[in-house]
Amino acid sequence: MYHFTDDCLIGVEQIDNEHRELFRIINETQELLDNQILNDKYDHIIETVERLEQYAEAHFRHEEDYMESIRHPELSLQKKQHLFFRDKINGITNSFSSDNAQQEVLDDLLRYLVTWLYRHIISSDLMIGKLKPSGSRIAPQFSDAYLTGIPLVDKEHRELFRIIGDVYRVMTDEYAFDKYDEIVHLLEELRDxxxxxxxxxxxxxxxxxxxxxEAQKRAHEAFVSRLEEMDLAHVDENQQETLENLMEFLTEWLVNHILHTDKKIPTGAQS
Known part of the structure; x- marks a missing residue:
């Protein structure tokens, strides 16, 4: 089962509630896939796909309207991702028939939804409700509040905070005209x-x-994907915007992930 946890919150109530609904649909899809008693799942699959189509229509409209209202810089990217999601779901409806291998269709649908959930919500949507004026951004400092009690993990978290500090330094450097090389270096360092x-x-x-x-792995994959998918041509043309967005993403993701996810990791073997 997939659980909506605090590190999935973006801070906009309507959008968070709609994300919770997607978790419910995904869990119901998992239950349908695992159901060994039901032989013919065709009608249930069609019903699930129709729910997803209705969900996408309403949720994406709400999300895009909100992003437009705050002039979010990644609105155009979000629209493209939303269109891709719609096309994927519509493709299932158009190609699926009662003769198809139903378990394969369900498995493919579930895999796509889970990938979308972690790569889109945790990677992209997380930042929608976090946009603040650039002047309010400060570099987070590692403190005892972030300690997990696992020495190796805490040591490496300290290093991540140091890298974020470097991003902040470059972002706030008013005398550097061209920051492209430093940005690329920071992205490579972060990725590696x-x-x-x-x-x-x-x-x-x-x-x-x-x-x-498994949930941790998916969150980690989403984070790395976000870094790897950055368009360097766009970075070069929008250096300050890139740094501000990167700073916001790193701060919110790292703080939320450590406080709400990593701190739940036990310091010893589970019974």
């Missing part, structure tokens, strides 16, 4: 170090048989 850190963290969770490992 987070992959290294996430691997260590996941190995530890696996060693203690932590039941939240």
């Amino acid at each position: 170090y987070t992959k290294f850190h996430f691997q260590d963290e996941e190995m530890y969770m696996e060693s203690i048989h932590y039941d939240g490992l």
